[in-house]
Amino acid sequence: MKKFFSVSDAGNLSNLVDKALDIKSNPFAHKHLGENKMLGLVFLNPSLRTRMSTQIAAVNLGMDVIVMNMGQDGWALETKDGVVMNGDTVEHVKEAAAVMGSYCDVIGLRSFPSLKDKVQDYSEDFFNKFNAYCKVPLVSLESATRHPLQSLTDLITIRETWKSDKKPKILLAWAPHIKALPQAVPNSFSEWMCKAQEENLVDFQIAQPEGFELAPSFTQGASIYYDLQEGLKDVDYVYVKNWSSYENYGELYQGDASPWMIDLEHLKATNNAKVMHCLPVRRDVVLASEVLDSDHSIVIQEAGNRVWAAQAVLKSILENI
Amino acid sequence: MKKFFSVSDAGNLSNLVDKALDIKSNPFAHKHLGENKMLGLVFLNPSLRTRMSTQIAAVNLGMDVIVMNMGQDGWALETKDGVVMNGDTVEHVKEAAAVMGSYCDVIGLRSFPSLKDKVQDYSEDFFNKFNAYCKVPLVSLESATRHPLQSLTDLITIRETWKSDKKPKILLAWAPHIKALPQAVPNSFSEWMCKAQEENLVDFQIAQPEGFELAPSFTQGASIYYDLQEGLKDVDYVYVKNWSSYENYGELYQGDASPWMIDLEHLKATNNAKVMHCLPVRRDVVLASEVLDSDHSIVIQEAGNRVWAAQAVLKSILENI
Amino acid sequence: MKKFFSVSDAGNLSNLVDKALDIKSNPFAHKHLGENKMLGLVFLNPSLRTRMSTQIAAVNLGMDVIVMNMGQDGWALETKDGVVMNGDTVEHVKEAAAVMGSYCDVIGLRSFPSLKDKVQDYSEDFFNKFNAYCKVPLVSLESATRHPLQSLTDLITIRETWKSDKKPKILLAWAPHIKALPQAVPNSFSEWMCKAQEENLVDFQIAQPEGFELAPSFTQGASIYYDLQEGLKDVDYVYVKNWSSYENYGELYQGDASPWMIDLEHLKATNNAKVMHCLPVRRDVVLASEVLDSDHSIVIQEAGNRVWAAQAVLKSILENI
Numbered sequence: 001m002k003k004f005f006s007v008s009d010a011g012n013l014s015n016l017v018d019k020a021l022d023i024k025s026n027p028f029a030h031k032h033l034g035e036n037k038m039l040g041l042v043f044l045n046p047s048l049r050t051r052m053s054t055q056i057a058a059v060n061l062g063m064d065v066i067v068m069n070m071g072q073d074g075w076a077l078e079t080k081d082g083v084v085m086n087g088d089t090v091e092h093v094k095e096a097a098a099v100m101g102s103y104c105d106v107i108g109l110r111s112f113p114s115l116k117d118k119v120q121d122y123s124e125d126f127f128n129k130f131n132a133y134c135k136v137p138l139v140s141l142e143s144a145t146r147h148p149l150q151s152l153t154d155l156i157t158i159r160e161t162w163k164s165d166k167k168p169k170i171l172l173a174w175a176p177h178i179k180a181l182p183q184a185v186p187n188s189f190s191e192w193m194c195k196a197q198e199e200n201l202v203d204f205q206i207a208q209p210e211g212f213e214l215a216p217s218f219t220q221g222a223s224i225y226y227d228l229q230e231g232l233k234d235v236d237y238v239y240v241k242n243w244s245s246y247e248n249y250g251e252l253y254q255g256d257a258s259p260w261m262i263d264l265e266h267l268k269a270t271n272n273a274k275v276m277h278c279l280p281v282r283r284d285v286v287l288a289s290e291v292l293d294s295d296h297s298i299v300i301q302e303a304g305n306r307v308w309a310a311q312a313v314l315k316s317i318l319e320n321i
Numbered sequence: 322m323k324k325f326f327s328v329s330d331a332g333n334l335s336n337l338v339d340k341a342l343d344i345k346s347n348p349f350a351h352k353h354l355g356e357n358k359m360l361g362l363v364f365l366n367p368s369l370r371t372r373m374s375t376q377i378a379a380v381n382l383g384m385d386v387i388v389m390n391m392g393q394d395g396w397a398l399e400t401k402d403g404v405v406m407n408g409d410t411v412e413h414v415k416e417a418a419a420v421m422g423s424y425c426d427v428i429g430l431r432s433f434p435s436l437k438d439k440v441q442d443y444s445e446d447f448f449n450k451f452n453a454y455c456k457v458p459l460v461s462l463e464s465a466t467r468h469p470l471q472s473l474t475d476l477i478t479i480r481e482t483w484k485s486d487k488k489p490k491i492l493l494a495w496a497p498h499i500k501a502l503p504q505a506v507p508n509s510f511s512e513w514m515c516k517a518q519e520e521n522l523v524d525f526q527i528a529q530p531e532g533f534e535l536a537p538s539f540t541q542g543a544s545i546y547y548d549l550q551e552g553l554k555d556v557d558y559v560y561v562k563n564w565s566s567y568e569n570y571g572e573l574y575q576g577d578a579s580p581w582m583i584d585l586e587h588l589k590a591t592n593n594a595k596v597m598h599c600l601p602v603r604r605d606v607v608l609a610s611e612v613l614d615s616d617h618s619i620v621i622q623e624a625g626n627r628v629w630a631a632q633a634v635l636k637s638i639l640e641n642i
Numbered sequence: 643m644k645k646f647f648s649v650s651d652a653g654n655l656s657n658l659v660d661k662a663l664d665i666k667s668n669p670f671a672h673k674h675l676g677e678n679k680m681l682g683l684v685f686l687n688p689s690l691r692t693r694m695s696t697q698i699a700a701v702n703l704g705m706d707v708i709v710m711n712m713g714q715d716g717w718a719l720e721t722k723d724g725v726v727m728n729g730d731t732v733e734h735v736k737e738a739a740a741v742m743g744s745y746c747d748v749i750g751l752r753s754f755p756s757l758k759d760k761v762q763d764y765s766e767d768f769f770n771k772f773n774a775y776c777k778v779p780l781v782s783l784e785s786a787t788r789h790p791l792q793s794l795t796d797l798i799t800i801r802e803t804w805k806s807d808k809k810p811k812i813l814l815a816w817a818p819h820i821k822a823l824p825q826a827v828p829n830s831f832s833e834w835m836c837k838a839q840e841e842n843l844v845d846f847q848i849a850q851p852e853g854f855e856l857a858p859s860f861t862q863g864a865s866i867y868y869d870l871q872e873g874l875k876d877v878d879y880v881y882v883k884n885w886s887s888y889e890n891y892g893e894l895y896q897g898d899a900s901p902w903m904i905d906l907e908h909l910k911a912t913n914n915a916k917v918m919h920c921l922p923v924r925r926d927v928v929l930a931s932e933v934l935d936s937d938h939s940i941v942i943q944e945a946g947n948r949v950w951a952a953q954a955v956l957k958s959i960l961e962n963i
Contacts (some may be wrong), residue, residue: 027357028357036669036670036702038698038701040694046396048389048396048412048417048420048421049420051387051389052361052387052389052421052424052425053424055387056359056385056387056424059359059385060357064698064701066693066694066697066698068690068693068694069393070690072393072711072714075688075690078925081931082926082931083925083926084925084926084927085924085925085926085927086820086924086927089924090922090924091690091921091922091923091924092923092925094934094935095921095922095923095934095941095942095945096690096922098942098945099690099691099921099942099945099946100694102942102943102945102946103694103695103698103946103949104694178407279412279416279420280411280412280416280417281412281413281416282406282407282410282411282412283399283404283405283406283413284403284404284405284406285405285406285407289402289403292415292416293415299416300416300419300420300423301423303416303419303420303423304420304423304424307424348678349678367717369710369717369733369738369741370741372708372710373682373708373710373742373745373746374745376708377680377706377708377745380680380706381678390714393714499728600733600737600741601732601733601737601738602733602734602737603727603728603731603732603733604720604725604726604727604734605724605725605726605727606726606727606728610723610724613736613737614736620737621737621740621741621744624737624740624741624744625741625744625745628745
């Protein structure tokens with residue numbers, strides 16, 4: 001692996017999940033692999049789970065880690081070419097990425113979308129430029145449109161908790177929120193589940209209000225329901241997540257979204273479904289406390305698996321350096 | 322040791338001090354103990370000494386360390402149950418603590434009191450909830466009402482500097498300040514000194530203005546003086562510290578507090594006392610520069626001992642994982 | 643080496659550069675040297691290259707590293723003696739430096755000048771006091787008037803890229819900027835190049851507008867040009883950097899500085915010069931993009947060499963502890 005940005009970098013999903021579960025059962029088996037290798041974690045936006053889990057994954061592999069919180073350091077990067085830099089940006093991504101690439105053997109990068117300019121966000125201009133200029137393997141720690149380490153984690157968690165021979169039926173369910181959130185997590189989840197469906201691992205569908213369709217390129221092969229109750233019927237996993245509109249880019253839901261907040265009553269229509277969320281979750285806004293506090297919820301196990309997803313990716317990268 | 326929060330977690334104080342001084346004389350003797358063990362240091366409030374000393378203690382034991390500055394990352398945690406999280410808090414302590422506990426083998430946690438709501442602060446609700454949900458050993462790096470690593474440090478420093486066969490006589494002396502400060506450090510110091518007095522290690526007394534009594538549960542067995550000069554008489558150690566009122570919760574001293582600032586003249590009443598302070602100290606507000614710059618002061622040695630206190634506690638925890 | 647603050651701490655420059663290039667060719671050869679040694683990196687001002695490169699250098703030598711971003715933690719230090727600390731400063735450098743020195747084996751310290759008070763800045767009062775109180779080897783990560791790790795890096799980069807038997811001719815060229823910047827980098831570069839000229843390694847000259855002379859103590863032996871075109875003639879290296887006025891302390895250039903921005907046309911007068919800059923650089927304000935994107939530019943190689951400069955200095959210090 002030379003880059004980890006979208007599902008197309010993951011190869012066969014089943015193999016990558018196997019690899020991650022092997023690592024989980026023996027986390028320190030490859031401690032030599034990262035010796036004298038430096039991982040730079042570059043955050044343009046804050047992070048808790050991603051930072052901790054990736055840092056631990058690297059340490060488990062024997063790597064050293066440097067964390068740069070660019071936002072906190074007031075280190076605004078310019079991404080546009082040909083601009084006279086007499087404003088707020090202090091350094092161009094050309095230089096910043098090239099320098100960090102010269103210091104580190106692998107880089108992890110987090111950057112959120114603006115939610116203002118759809119074309120710009122969906123071009124993944126920043127991530128692509130950073131990747132081009134840093135010249136070392138680059139791992140997305142969430143970009144404008146994707147969060148692949150989260151999606152790999154989710155697939156690991158489904159594999160780990162699914163005990164039947166038949167394929168699990170999985171619903172991505174839109175949920176309310178008070179702020180406009182990126183589409184990165186649901187895009188990525190959908191992208192990975194569509195690929196898993198192609199690999200005959202899962203059945204995948206989405207429930208969401210009209211006007212909240214994800215970009216079509218992320219949902220090829222997914223059934224879409226505009227009625228939450230219909231979407232929930234007989235599913236084995238409910239993946240709860242808010243996102244702002246792709247169509248009316250970055251807009252919040254107009255009107256009362258509360259019927260979309262899943263509670264125990266909703267879950268009666270499911271096959272005693274497991275409930276997932278990438279966290280952080282606003283209790284009783286996004287998801288009912290009674291669900292989070294019930295046996296339906298596997299959100300903590302899911303968050304814990306972030307380590308093994310990151311470690312599987314870093315291991316694949318280190319094996320190819 | 323499974324938790325380090327108050328003096329009751331410390332066991333026999335004399336033994337724990339012995340352990341810390343053993344470690345000080347041979348800091349790297351147990352470097353195998355923490356191998357492949359991760360310490361998470363979670364700061365809701367800033368820290369210099371505590372962060373550096375705990376991080377060094379962990380590294381000396383061979384642990385890996387991740388530091389999370391929650392405040393800087395704008396990661397406000399909800400602690401109340403049953404609240405609809407449509408406000409400023411982005412994640413509930415239930416999830417945050419459980420996730421961090423799944424990532425780390427041991428967690429250190431710092432959180433200051435509000436100084437607004439005495440009942441809430443003294444319930445130690447946040448620390449207790451974090452402890453319940455993280456499910457791994459939790460070390461207080463200062464909580465709403467206590468700072469036990471500081472108090473262990475103080476006891477180590479007294480043992481190290483006391484060369485007589487008789488018990489040292491110790492005064493906790495209230496001092497002026499320009500801001501309302503928590504009672505955590507003096508509460509803890511008093512709690513530990515009262516226990517040390519029970520173990521027949523020290524004689525302990527407090528001097529403070531009326532209305533600045535600490536919560537009675539922390540001062541059982543301590544003599545209390547409202548007159549600084551009387552309190553200072555013949556003491557061997559003066560532990561200088563400001564705190565805001567417990568009675569009129571969080572209030573500053575009304576009137577001129579400057580007579581409570583200890584200078585060389587004050588110390589003439591003592592038995593050539595050593596002067597201690599947990600730092601940071603505002604010179605010539607809390608304590609006279611002439612004292613800090615004199616041989617009376619052992620504040621730097623005291624701060625240095627923070628490493629050995631933390632290392633003794635982490636070692637006890639690692640031995641029980 | 644006991645301290646690294648100015649060129650006078652560097653000894654023979656040629657030897658130190660040799661040492662750094664040896665390390666570059668074999669970065670992990672001295673991994674035992676820093677075992678059980680702690681480096682504290684204390685930043686009063688933000689840093690990207692300096693933090694990453696120094697941290698990597700330390701790790702390459704087997705040291706452990708703690709980073710303290712004092713500004714972010716709101717930890718304002720008092721430096722004046724005899725002041726009643728009832729204002730914004732929470733701790734005196736006397737205590738802070740002494741405590742950090744008791745925790746660490748080596749300390750790196752970054753602090754920028756005020757650009758308000760020339761006498762105060764050029765006294766290097768803060769660095770000198772920190773050095774006096776910390777009592778362990780102190781490495782400047784940029785101080786009020788100097789940035790010696792940058793200058794060592796620059797000399798390494800010149801050595802590495804210069805393939806002729808004759809001495810290279812080097813120009814420090816003042817450049818435009820939108821903000822008032824310290825003189826630390828150009829002071830230091832000039833100080834090191836003047837010494838290198840004494841050691842018969844280079845020929846050194848400066849081009850700058852009138853009124854932008856550096857402090858004379860940093861430019862002994864350098865030819866000074868007020869005409870950029872004259873300064874550029876036949877030089878082998880152009881070191882581009884803005885600085886605010888030393889004479890009219892901290893003032894920006896009045897009028898149109900744009901003729902001082904070097905582009906490809908300017909470089910025609912040179913001996914096909916290599917172009918250097920310490921980064922970050924504002925493109926098309928300080929330096930033309932067409933130059934940065936051309937083969938003239940060695941700014942990325944230069945930034946990469948920061949690691950070997952830091953590692954050579956830390957190695958010299960560790961060998962003397």
